[in-house]
Amino acid sequence: MSTVLLVHAKGGPPLGHVLSRAAARAEVHLLALSALPSAVDASARVLCASVVTPAGTERFDLVSQIVSRAEAVGADAVLTFSEYAVVAVAEACEVLGLAGAGGAAALARDKRKMRDTWHSRGLPQPEFRPVATQAELHEAAAGLPVPMLLKSAWSAGSTAHQIIGSPQEADAAWRRSREVMAESAQLGFAELHVAEADAHFVVEQIVTGTTAGWFDEPGWGDYVSVEGVVADGVFHPVCVSGRMPTVEPFTERAGITPALLPADLQERVVALAREAVDALGLRDCGTHTEIKLGAGGKMWLIETAARFGGAMTVPQIEEVFRLDLVGMLVDHLLGRPVVWPERTLGPEQARGAAGSLVVLAVDGRGEAWRDRRVWDSSVVKEAVALSEGSNLSVVPESSLHDGSTVPVYDPVGGANTMAALCLLSATDARTVLRDFTTLVDALPAVLPPALPGSQPPPAPQAPLASQSAPAVPAAPQPAPEGAAA
Numbered sequence: 358m359s360t361v362l363l364v365h366a367k368g369g370p371p372l373g374h375v376l377s378r379a380a381a382r383a384e385v386h387l388l389a390l391s392a393l394p395s396a397v398d399a400s401a402r403v404l405c406a407s408v409v410t411p412a413g414t415e416r417f418d419l420v421s422q423i424v425s426r427a428e429a430v431g432a433d434a435v436l437t438f439s440e441y442a443v444v445a446v447a448e449a450c451e452v453l454g455l456a457g458a459g460g461a462a463a464l465a466r467d468k469r470k471m472r473d474t475w476h477s478r479g480l481p482q483p484e485f486r487p488v489a490t491q492a493e494l495h496e497a498a499a500g501l502p503v504p505m506l507l508k509s510a511w512s513a514g515s516t517a518h519q520i521i522g523s524p525q526e527a528d529a530a531w532r533r534s535r536e537v538m539a540e541s542a543q544l545g546f547a548e549l550h551v552a553e554a555d556a557h558f559v560v561e562q563i564v565t566g567t568t569a570g571w572f573d574e575p576g577w578g579d580y581v582s583v584e585g586v587v588a589d590g591v592f593h594p595v596c597v598s599g600r601m602p603t604v605e606p607f608t609e610r611a612g613i614t615p616a617l618l619p620a621d622l623q624e625r626v627v628a629l630a631r632e633a634v635d636a637l638g639l640r641d642c643g644t645h646t647e648i649k650l651g652a653g654g655k656m657w658l659i660e661t662a663a664r665f666g667g668a669m670t671v672p673q674i675e676e677v678f679r680l681d682l683v684g685m686l687v688d689h690l691l692g693r694p695v696v697w698p699e700r701t702l703g704p705e706q707a708r709g710a711a712g713s714l715v716v717l718a719v720d721g722r723g724e725a726w727r728d729r730r731v732w733d734s735s736v737v738k739e740a741v742a743l744s745e746g747s748n749l750s751v752v753p754e755s756s757l758h759d760g761s762t763v764p765v766y767d768p769v770g771g772a773n774t775m776a777a778l779c780l781l782s783a784t785d786a787r788t789v790l791r792d793f794t795t796l797v798d799a800l801p802a803v804l805p806p807a808l809p810g811s812q813p814p815p816a817p818q819a820p821l822a823s824q825s826a827p828a829v830p831a832a833p834q835p836a837p838e839g840a841a842a
Contacts, residue, residue, distance in 0.1 A: 359383040359691045360406075362432040364423060364446050366390040367545045368513055369438035369664065370671040370683070371754050373397040378683035380404040383691060386430040388423065390442060391545050394754035406430070419550045423449035434690035438643075438683075440466070440513045443663050445550035447642075456690045458587075458663040459640035465663035466548070468510040468559050471637070475658055478636045481629070482658040483649075484562040491531050497560045498524040506606070507531070509538055510557035511548040513667075515608040515771030516541050520563065534558065537769050544773060564649060564657050571622060571650045576790045578602040580659065581616050583630035583646045584666055584674060586682070586697065587639045588689050593697040594627045595682070596674060598666065599786065601793060604719050608771045611793050612666070613712035614673040615704050617786050626656065627701050633661050643686060645670070669713035669752065669780045676711045676782055678702050710786040714793050716756075716777040718766045721797045725766055729807035730800070732757045732776050740803040743792045747783040762807045 361383040365372060372394060379385050387405045402408055407430065411422050423445060427435050435455055437446040443458065444466050450457025464470050469487040476482070486497035487510070498505065498521060507530050509517040517534040521527055538555040541547050548554035566579030578600035585594040599616030603609055618626065630646040643665035649657040665671050671682050680698070689695045718726045734751040743749060756777035757763070763776040779796070783789045 359433045360386065360431050361687060361691070362386050362388060362423070362427045362430060362435045363405075364388045364390065364435065364437040364439070364442050365393070366437065366439035366442040366549060368440045369667050371397075371669070371752055373400060373754060374672050375438055375683050376401055376404045378681055379687050382684050382687040383433070386426070386432065388426050390419075390549060391439075396753035419445040420448045420452065424452050427453055427455075433692075434687065436686065436690060438664055440662060440664060440667070441547060441549045443642075444548070447663070448550075456641040456692075458642035459638070461638040461640070462642070462663050463551075464637045465639060465644075465661050466511060467551075467554075467557065468508070468660060469557065471660060472559065474636055475633065478632070480632055480636065480658055481656055483564050486560050488558045488560055489556060491528065494527050494531050494558070494560060495524065498527045501560060501562055504563050506561045506563050507534055507558060508561070509534065509555070510559050511551065511554040512538065512541070512546075514546065514773065515603075515606075516546060516773055517558075517769060518606050518608075518771060519769055520606045521560070533769055537773075540770070541773060546773060564651065566649050567652050568650065569652065570654065572599075572617060574617075574787065574790075576601065576794060577617075579651075580647060580649045581618070581626060582612070582666060582670075583627055583644075583648065583701075584614075584670060584682075585630070585634070585644045585646070586665075586686060586689075587634060587642055587644055588695065588697065590638075590640050592631050592634045592644070594630060594701045595680065595698055596678060596702045597623055597626055598670060598673070599790075601714075601790065604717055604766070604768075605723050606768055608717065608768070609715065610717065610797070611712055611714040612668060612670055612673070613786050613789050613793075614670070614677050614710060615702070615707050615786060617704055620703060620705075622654075623701060623703055625654070629656055629658065630661075633658050637661060637663075639663050641690060643682065668715070668755075668778060669711070672780065673711040673713065677707045677709060679708065704786065707786075709782060709784055710789045711780065711782045712786075712789040712793060713752075714779045714781065714796060715772060715775045716763070716779065716800065717775055718763050718801075720801060721794060726763075726801040728801075729765075730763045730804035731807050732761050732763050733759050733805055734777070735759070736803055736805065737779070737796075737800070741796050741799045743781075743795065744783060744788045747781060747788060747792050749779060749781045749792075749796075752778040752780060763804065 447462030645666040647659035
């Protein structure tokens, strides 16, 4: 039987989903760079041939640690689904001579290099400036139109994103973003291999997005993501996912599969994603490309990741299109034949629809809840009236325990202040969008009130490191609609 070394870190699809699919294809050894979620700890030790957590001193050379463990277990493939371990795993695969994302993996992590690469190819994207110091931020603020978006070059889940409305706001934004990156590292949401990644930033023009001309009904966000895979250097788009509008500044709230784009518009979106992925030169990996939608058919690239989308993107695709992307990627990395979709799958090929919702203490208008609430998954499932045929579940490993106080939403912290992750399946994408809107409106009313003085526990594993939330959109007043990466 073939052997796979799975490198686990925070972010990405739920570990339970990944392990069950990978273990069905090969003997799995788990190298856990982050603590296993309590909800899957027991099952992981049953599904895996071994579970190893390296000591802190062993992480100074993460690539060597991965190579050593892979050699010890005789791994035929090494992979990760976490944004924060992508570069280290890709480099380890190069050393081992195994299939992987390749030497270009860093281009799909470092937003500065990614944008430089796309700029050299003339691909559409927001105007940008790389910044590594406060002085460089001032230079960028003087050269770009305001408002502009400051974000970490290596972050995920919309953490450390701030809108700078004038050059005078640059110093405060710089200090706060650096603070958030330090806080994220303490929570385990930080690049694991590249030294001083927390000091690398990029500032971008905020482009104005719109859903007009793209979607036939209201409620959709003004960006989409193309889910796919690169196999032997060839990009295979799988499907396009839609979004609800982001929460200010650009924190992702929900992803929905499939996006209800007309076929001709889907083709245009996929064609741009193909150009973006091809430009990066990836070799063997999942991909997740986010694209901003503008007026008159205009589009801007937000980012591409060398891994599958996070949150429940992978389970959504499996439910809607009956494709086990985890198992298919494992087979490909092991050298087995895999039949990828001949063309991008859309609403016509979908069997129903599915979506994932990040629970944030913000209502449908983007305003903070008036009072503190306690998370209770049973109340949510019982008290919120959804459409006939819809099924709502809560993802335990990405959610607070019942009885926990819902964190106050921090715009700079992004998905770090989430309370839970919900999965909903329904008859079609319109129903998912409608039910999510109902759920968002109902949560601050149906959840039990928190006791005075109660303190929230640490936020659960943020799923959007996954979905690397997209980047730059709409106008500053009112709260812009869009996404951030």
